[in-house]
Amino acid sequence: MATFQVVTEQHGELNCWRISSAHAELLVAQQGAQILSYQRMGEPPLLWLSDQAIFRQGKSVRAGVPVCWPWFGIFERNPQAVKAEYQGEQAPAHGLVRGRDWQLLGIEERGDSLRIEFTLPEARGDLPGWPHDVELTLVIELAERLTVTLTSHNHGSDSVALSQALHSYFAVSDVRQARVEGVDGLGYIETLANWEQRQQQGALGFAGETDRIYLAAPEQLAIVDPHWNRRITLRASGSRTAVIWNPWTDRARDLPDMADDGWQRMLCIETANVWDDVVTLKPGQAHSMGVSIGSEAL
Known part of the structure; x- marks a missing residue:
């Protein structure tokens, strides 16, 4: 059975938990139920935490896995x-839940795994401008x-429409040397060219700003990082779109x-x-x- 250690930490204004096992270490913030970093022992980080991250209440941290909900990106593009579900005046990018403290329901060891569960009580009708009763949990x-x-x-008692994303920041040695496999032949929205629909040819490499919405994405994508000699594997569930971004x-x-x-x-994938x-x-x-994240040697 795996042994996990859980330590409470304060990063700036944010309450966090550092969770470690013999194999990996995870840093999670109460705000946004946001994973801030994830690293397997003996490897470079898998999830990226910005060197200049700001740990401030009400501001999502540029790191890890922010939760975008109940809309994604620029509100007007949804x-x-x-859009009809929201009755507020100003709609912040990426929704209403990233800058709010979630409630930790429990940290439980289950054999060789650790399960951490959060909920956001405000989603049950108390999010400003969004008067719907949705139980929102993150495991x-x-x-x-x-x-x-x-x-x-x-x-x-009424139907609710929402868009959402697990806005995952992955760590790479140099994005100019990395490539994404699994997108060959997919249609995508090129947001940097008037949101035109295009088709991907081959794996995706990076030579400039990238902001694309890949449609009908497969369950599995991978980031190949030759310098770190590894492939980060992503397995998605309940999702048919993947957004790939680098500023x-x-x-x-x-x-x-x-x-x-x-x-x-x-x-970001x-x-x-x-x-x-x-x-x-x-x-x-x-x-x-959901998304499951792992790594393997090339």
């Missing part, structure tokens, strides 16, 4: 059904792989919580329900979206 499982599962359960030089300079060269060491993959929950219906 489908009408998702993190630390074992041979790291698995993150976000579940929305509609307890209201490159100009955007990175505009981000106060990223070093000017920070873009070289990170790559976001497990998502966006575009034509939004989730509509009938009364009583639930939906789970």
Whole structure:
């Protein structure tokens, strides 16, 4: 049986837990139920934590796995059904839950794995401008792989439409040398060129700012990192879209919580329900979206 150690830490204004086993270490913040970092012993980090991350209440940390919910990205770019659910005046990017403290329901050892469960009570009708009763839970499982599962359960009397993402920041040695496998032949939305729909040819390499929504994505994608001699494997569930993002030089300079060269060491592949993959929950219906993260030598 694995032995896990859980230590409470304070990072800036945020309450966090550092969880370690003989094989891996995980840092999780109460705010946003956000994984901040994940590293397997003897390896470089798998999830990236910005050198200039800001640990401030109400501000999502540029790191790990922020949760985007009940909409993703720029609000105006969401489908009408998702926008119709919100009655507030100003809609922050990536939804309403990243900057809120979630409630820790428990940390439980189960054989060789550790299960951490969070819920956001405010989603049951108390999110400003979003008057719906949805039970929102996030489960993190630390074992041979790291698995993150976000579940929305509609307890209201009306259907609810939402978009969402696990906005995962992966650590790479140099994004210019990395490539993403599993996208060959997929249609994608090129957000940097008037949201045109295009088709991917071959694996995806990086030579400039990248912000694409891949449609009908397969369950498994991989980041190949030759310099670190590893392949990061991602297995998605409950999701048919993947968002791949890197800010490159100009955007990175505009981000106060990223070093000017920070873009070289990170790559976002976001497990998502966006575009034509939004989730509509009938009364009583639930939906789970998740990603399992592992690594292997090349």
